[in-house]
C-alpha cells in the first residue's frame with residue numbers, strides 16, 4: 001500500500017488553516033475554529049482516508065506570528081549555512097523553546113512532511129510580514145502550495161498575492177474558500193499538488209478519482225432522499241367524513257395534522273441530507289417552522305404563492321382561479337374532493353391519474369372527502385429542496401451559518417425540469433401506502449422504487465441548472 005502523503009497546513013494566524021482542513025476532510029468537528037488569532041496552539045493531525053486507508057495525513061499547525069523577528073534571527077544564526085541548515089540549527093537552539101516556540105512547532109512539522117499548504121487570507125494586502133513568512137517557509141526546502149483562502153469575499157488582493165508568490169518562485173496557487181468552496185477547487189488543489197510532488201502523482205490521481213466518485217455518490221443518495229420525500233408527499237391522503245367536515249374545529253384540527261405530518265417528513269429528510277453531506281443535525285432548515293406554528297397559509301400555502309406556482313406550472317389563470325377559490329375555503333394548498341373536481345376542469349385531474357376516479361366516485365357516494373396536496377405545493381416543495389441540495393453541495397465544512405431555505409415557490413429557471421417532475425409524481429397519488437412515516441421504512445413496492453429513481457434523476461438534472469447552483 002502507498003505511504004500516505006504528509007502535508008503541513010501552515011500560514012499566518014487566523015487565515016483559516018483549521019477551517020480549510022475541516023472542508024478538505026469533510027469533518028465539521030475537526031480542531032477549534034475561532035475568529036480570534038492564536039486558536040490552534042499545537043500540531044493536530046487528521047487523515048484523509050480512501051477505502052479505509054490513509055491517503056493524506058494533514059497536519060494543522062499554529063499560526064505564524066512574528067515572522068520579522070524570526071527571519072532576522074535565522075539570518076544571524078549561521079550566516080554561512082544554507083537556509084535549511086539554519087532552520088535546523090534554530091530548531092536545535094534555545095529560542096525554539098522560548099520566544100519562537102509556536103513558529104518552531106510549525107517548522108519542525110514542515111521538515112517532516114512532503115509538502116506544505118500555505119494558507120493566505122487574500123482579503124489582506126501583501127504586507128512585509130507575509131513576505132518574511134514566505135522566505136522562512138522557502139528556507140525549509142519543501143514544496144509549498146499556496147492557497148488563496150477567503151476568495152468569496154468582496155475584498156480581494158488575490159492578484160497582488162499571485163505577483164508576490166511568483167516573485168518567490170511559487171508559480172501555482174489555488175483559489176479557495178473554506179466556508180463556500182468553489183466547484184472544482186478541491187480537485188484543482190490536488191492537481192496542483194501533483195505538479196509539486198511528481199512522484200506522488202498516481203496517488204493524487206487516485207484521491208481525485210475517489211473524491212469525484214464520493215461526490216457522485218453523495219448527489220445520488222441526496223437526490224434519492226428528496227425524491228422519496230416528494231413521492232411520499234404526493235401519496236399523502238386522508239379521508240375525512242362529512243361529520244368532521246361539518247364541524248369547523250374538527251376540520252381545522254385535521255388540516256393541521258395533515259400539514260404537521262408533511263412538515264415532519266420534510267424535517268426528517270433535511271436531517272438525512274445533512275448526514276449524507278457530513279454536516280451536523282440542525283445545520284440546515286427548510287423554512288417549515290411557519291407551517292407548524294399555524295402560519296402555514298402565510299407563506300408556502302398563501303393564495304399568491306400558489307397562483308405564482310400554478311403560473312409556473314404553465315396551467316395559467318384557470319388554476320390560479322381555482323387556487324384562489326380554495327384559499328377562500330381555507331384549504332390553501334390542499335385538495336378536497338370538490339376542489340380536485342374543480343381542478344379536473346382545468347386538467348388537474350388528468351395529471352393526477354384517471355385511476356383515482358372510481359375510488360373518488362365511491363367516496364363521493366359515501367360522502368367521504370379526501371385530503372391531498374396540490375401540485376402547486378409539490379412544485380414549491382421540489383423547488384425548495386433543489387435549492388437546499390445546491391446549497392449543501394456548495395457548503396464548506398467550515399461554514400457556521402445555518403442554511404436557510406425559504407419556502408418560496410419555484411423560480412423561473414426551475415420550471416422545465418421541475419414541471420415534468422411534479423407531473424410525473426401523479427403516479428403516486430393512487431397509492432396512499434407510499435407515504436413514508438418518519439422513522440419507519442418506505443414501502444418496498446417496486447413501482448414506488450422506480451418512481452423514486454426517475455424523480456431522483458429529474459432532480460439531478462434540475463440541480464445542474466446553473467441558476468439553481470447559486471447560494472440560496
Ligand SMILES: Nc1nc2c(ncn2[C@@H]2O[C@H](COP(=O)(O)OP(=O)(O)OP(=O)(O)O)[C@@H](O)[C@H]2O)c(=O)[nH]1
Pocket residue numbers: 012013014015016017018019020032033034035036037038039040041061062063064149150151176177178179180398400
Ligand atoms: N468567509 C470565510 N471565513 C473563513 C474562511 N476560512 C476561515 N474563516 C473564518 O476565519 C476565522 C479563522 O479561522 P480558523 O480556521 O480558526 O483560522 P486558523 O488559521 O486556523 O487560525 P489559528 O489557529 O488561530 O492560527 C474563523 O472565524 C473562520 O470561520 C473562508 O474561507 N471564508
Ligand SMILES: [Mg+2]
Pocket residue numbers: 017018019031032033039040060061
Ligand atoms: Mg487553527
